[in-house]
Amino acid sequence: xxxxxxxxxxxxxxxxxxxxxxxxxxxxxxxxxxxxxxxxxxxxxxxxxxxxxxxxxxxxxxxxxxxxxxxxxxxxxxxxxxxxxxxxxxxxxxxxxxxxxxxxxxxxxxxxxxxxxxxxxxxxxxxxxxxxxxxxxxxxxxxxxxxxxxxxxxxxxxxxxxxxxxxxxxxxxxxxxxxxxxxxxxxxxxxxxxxxxxxxxxxxxxxxxxxxxxxxxxxxxxxxxxxxxxxxxxxxxxxxxxxxxxxxxxxxxxxxxxxxxxxxxxxxxxxxxxxxxxxxxxxxxxxxxxxxxxxxxxxxxxxxxxxxxxxxxxxxxxxxxxxxxxxxxxxxxxxxxxxxxxxxxxxxxxxxxxxxxxxxxxxxxx
Amino acid sequence: xxxxxxxxxxxxxxxxxxxxxxxxxxxxxxxxxxxxxxxxxxxxxxxxxxxxxxxxxxxxxxxxxxxxxxxxxxxxxxxxxxxxxxxxxxxxxxxxxxxxxxxxxxxxxxxxxxxxxxxxxxxxxxxxxxxxxxxxxxxxx
Numbered sequence: 001x002x003x004x005x006x007x008x009x010x011x012x013x014x015x016x017x018x019x020x021x022x023x024x025x026x027x028x029x030x031x032x033x034x035x036x037x038x039x040x041x042x043x044x045x046x047x048x049x050x051x052x053x054x055x056x057x058x059x060x061x062x063x064x065x066x067x068x069x070x071x072x073x074x075x076x077x078x079x080x081x082x083x084x085x086x087x088x089x090x091x092x093x094x095x096x097x098x099x100x101x102x103x104x105x106x107x108x109x110x111x112x113x114x115x116x117x118x119x120x121x122x123x124x125x126x127x128x129x130x131x132x133x134x135x136x137x138x139x140x141x142x143x144x145x146x147x148x149x150x151x152x153x154x155x156x157x158x159x160x161x162x163x164x165x166x167x168x169x170x171x172x173x174x175x176x177x178x179x180x181x182x183x184x185x186x187x188x189x190x191x192x193x194x195x196x197x198x199x200x201x202x203x204x205x206x207x208x209x210x211x212x213x214x215x216x217x218x219x220x221x222x223x224x225x226x227x228x229x230x231x232x233x234x235x236x237x238x239x240x241x242x243x244x245x246x247x248x249x250x251x252x253x254x255x256x257x258x259x260x261x262x263x264x265x266x267x268x269x270x271x272x273x274x275x276x277x278x279x280x281x282x283x284x285x286x287x288x289x290x291x292x293x294x295x296x297x298x299x300x301x302x303x304x305x306x307x308x309x310x311x312x313x314x315x316x317x318x319x320x321x322x323x324x325x326x327x328x329x330x331x332x333x334x335x336x337x338x339x340x341x342x343x344x345x346x347x348x349x350x351x352x353x354x355x356x357x358x359x360x361x362x363x364x365x366x
Numbered sequence: 367x368x369x370x371x372x373x374x375x376x377x378x379x380x381x382x383x384x385x386x387x388x389x390x391x392x393x394x395x396x397x398x399x400x401x402x403x404x405x406x407x408x409x410x411x412x413x414x415x416x417x418x419x420x421x422x423x424x425x426x427x428x429x430x431x432x433x434x435x436x437x438x439x440x441x442x443x444x445x446x447x448x449x450x451x452x453x454x455x456x457x458x459x460x461x462x463x464x465x466x467x468x469x470x471x472x473x474x475x476x477x478x479x480x481x482x483x484x485x486x487x488x489x490x491x492x493x494x495x496x497x498x499x500x501x502x503x504x505x506x507x
Contacts, residue, residue, distance in 0.1 A: 085480045086476065088476075088479030088480045088482070088483055088490070089476055089479045089490055089492055091479075091483070092479060092482070092483075092487075092489055092490040093499065093502070098483060099479075099480065099483040100483075101480070108484070111484070111486070115486065118465075173432065187428065190428045190432070191428050194428060194431045194432075194459065197435075197463075198458070198459045198462050198463075201462040201463070202462055205462070218435045218436045218437070218438060219435075219436060220435075
């Protein structure tokens with residue numbers, strides 16, 4: 001609990017401040033005074049952590065009052081609240097915690113309160129909501145159930161994605177410049193990089209995302225706290241598969257892959273990763289289907305393979321397994337349809353014919 | 367006997383704006399300035415202060431930001447009123463980087479003190495600089 005004393009010779013101003021402070025449950029108003037001299041008399045008895053002080057008071061000027069208060073209570077912080085803007089320098093000399101103009105703007109006052117609560121070791125309560133970052137499909141980040149974060153510029157968004165891409169690792173400044181501002185004069189690019197980092201930090205702050213949750217440390221390393229990052233989960237599941245290809249895990253992988261990595265972006269630095277993840281996905285779906293085939297759940301197996309085929313039509317393994325299913329189930333029509341589609345795609349987009357093994361299975365069905 | 371006592375660092379708590387540090391700690395001070403009034407005074411006074419380990423003067427805002435980002439000095443001093451240095455903006459960027467870094471502005475005008483408070487600065491020095499006021503930055507007032 002932070003004890004606060006309010007001092008202003010104008011009663012309406014006192015009441016206004018009291019009203020503003022009402023919504024901060026950590027702050028207790030231990031005294032309100034229209035006479036600074038009286039306040040000074042009583043202050044030692046109250047020992048507040050914070051004093052909100054007006055500047056222009058007939059009985060005693062705020063700057064002098066602050067001095068006296070600090071003599072009596074050296075650990076107390078002073079926050080000036082005044083219509084006069086020219087005493088800020090004196091306020092600095094007194095190490096006043098803040099200096100706010102009347103009429104008080106809510107946003108500005110929130111800054112004041114943040115400094116206050118931080119100084120007094122009162123942590124902002126954890127929001128209790130999850131921070132969700134999706135790299136599969138459309139790239140977006142945001143609090144669970146809320147609108148995704150709107151980045152200042154497309155470049156800022158790309159920069160964040162890039163830092164995320166290298167999450168937990170330190171990246172050199174030059175690497176970032178090279179990948180995100182290729183061909184731009186170094187000085188100019190560095191300037192833009194600094195702005196970009198600044199805007200990311202500001203945006204995270206605006207959305208109430210604390211540094212412990214997502215923060216950029218020196219050497220441009222993005223550190224994530226308890227954040228739900230779909231690519232991370234995806235990779236974790238993949239690792240878990242090595243020894244034990246469980247259906248549950250494979251289904252989870254399927255659930256996470258809601259689209260290509262950073263789909264719809266034209267960031268060249270993401271290409272390699274996108275390809276790799278796509279291949280991993282296909283591989284996982286083939287494993288999943290095999291597992292279902294073993295359990296004779298052919299519908300399920302087919303479903304997953306068709307889905308994987310849509311994403312990766314060129315992957316031979318997928319068509320191979322699909323045709324095998326149709327061979328087992330005796331579904332000639334489906335086999336023909338799929339084979340035709342596969343052949344067409346290969347021809348139109350790659351200019352090649354289906355491989356031998358595919359050809360063989362198809363022939364076996366017919 | 368006297369020597370030995372001088373060498374014992376007395377730990378007292380100094381408040382440093384929005385951060386704390388225990389007196390006797392070795393600190394780094396980075397200055398963003400192209401050589402404005404009072405710079406030589408500041409450098410002289412800083413060199414007299416035993417708790418300060420490193421002082422760097424950097425002329426380019428971007429180089430300054432890079433070094434501060436990497437090396438995280440305990441305090442930065444930023445010149446205002448120089449058209450090559452967007453001082454308040456740089457201050458904001460440092461604040462966004464690390465709230466624990468104490469930001470001190472140096473200016474020959476009073477006008478920016480209010481903005482300095484908004485940025486969350488720890489100190490605002492008016493030129494011509496006074497030794498007491500400068501050294502006061504390293505104590506609680």
